[in-house]
Amino acid sequence: MSGPLLEVRDLVVEYATAGGRFRAVDGVGFSVGRAGSLAIVGESGCGKSTIARALVRLLTPTSGEVLLDGQDLARMPERRLRPIRSRIQMVFQDPYGSLDPRMPAVDTVGEPLKLRGVRSRAEREREAARLLDRVGLPASTIRRRPAEFSGGQRQRIGIARALAGRPEVLVCDEATSALDVSVQAQVLALLNELRAEGGLTYVFISHNLGVVSEVSDEVLVMRAGRTVEHGPTGTVLAAPREPYTRALRAAALDPTTMRGRKPRDVLAAAKGATS
Template identity: 50%
Template sequence: MSEPLLELRNLRKYFPLRDALGRRRGAVRAVDGVSLSVARGTVLAIVGESGCGKSTLGRLALRLIEPDVGSVLFEGEDLRALSPAALRARRRDMQLIFQDPFASLDPRMTVGAAIAEPLRLHRIIPRSGEAARVAELLERVGLRPEAARRWPHEFSGGQRQRIAIARALASNPRLVIGDEPVSALDVSVQAQVVNLLADLIRDLGLTFVLISHDLGVVRHIADRVAVMYLGSLVEEAPAEALFAAPRHPYTRALLAAVPGRGLRAPPLEGDVPSPIAPPPGCRFHTRCPHAEAICREQVPALTGEAHRAACHLQDRLPPAPPLREAEPGGERLRRLQSFFQPAGSDA
């Protein structure tokens, strides 16, 4: 494995709950002791149900949210130890693509001004070169340079997300985190934007963290996959190994839920426990069809090397059922793109 660009060590973030008088009445355990590393030039996907803490983890990695405990290392440098000025300088190397392209662009700024903003903040190029750089970025994401003079409300959702991607690339970052970057888009547009991201990752040599619940997209572009449940990491593995032989019952349940192409596995029963008071032992035991007494009493350690899982029973579980036959994710995306979007038009 190549050298880690980003390392997360035992990150924890609890959001306090207070009553009407401001007194603390508990906390939401959004991220609870997560350790991960992202190798330089690779794509790590973080997956899980809504509320599992994956978006919070992405913001902790960029220090947009301050962790309660733990370290965030970028190229071996602890971001938590940086002064505000040093952190601001570091932000040039780390960018975020937000989920909602309608909310992430300032309606009072033209597209060109929005893309040029990071160029000015970090003083990357002279003002005289901004227009050429903005035009280059727009063309790279599949839009015409004339788009720089228009306003965000004049574009479709897919076009806005392309603009948001161009803005994220403006500072030539080494790390980009995409927080559900296609979930707010129509299916046909999703296909185009995912293919665009895959091309950019390859052509620019980006290190990319994809936060997503769409396992079809994950399978298409991820090198490694980390699975979260109730704020904790339950499995991490190379993408091919995780899809072929998942070791945690929760990962199997996620794959079984993929329409038309999941594992032949029993569906989950029951509701997700409250992150305010997660169950003792393995947090998944209340929904796990294989749970035993030890699962209700002891917290499982995340064990393994290239393929890690946090399950007491991983060595005794029956073999994972095979994936249903389905066309590869990339072919599906390209087929959707060609079907829904006429050649020569932009989404």
């Protein structure tokens, strides 16, 4: 089908709270073409994770559409959704919380292969080992449990697990935010490589405009559930129209977050390095 691979129209998500309904996302829309990459940026609490959860249907939007290849997932019943779920996968922020502490890496990555119908354990292990190798984890480590890996390695396991479902869209929600700057840059470089190789499509979510600008064609800036700016990354970064976006840009280049280095330079320095 032609047209964007992922299109979100007028998305609204409300949470039921003690004080009534709280509108966390209020009429957000965007589209991403195949092998494209969109960044969603904004400060903590603006609704980014809520959008991510709506995209992968961890929650059901109040209204609006989430079109994957033209099919609306927004209120699709679970039975019809199940075979589609693998096509849009999420990489989470917390590489500790999102991995089962008792499960060896090779099994964590093998789980989604079961859902894909790979019945033979040996075959699952082979494929899981291949995916772990692809994200830079040596074969000698694949039977280790999460606690035996560094934060950066754990995040690589999370990425390998997401890839095991053979997704078309990867939603990365603060996927590198828990990592220190150089490890963060290595993981971003890996995501960029995967996109170039496999034609993966990304929705990349971060509170740090500097980080996502390196991996996205387009940026959508959010504030309090709404879009305040949306355009090509270069344009938004070079000439932010909104004072809010300028503030985010300044924060991204703040010495405490980037130590004054341009994200581009951090990425370049990390290429070829291992974590």
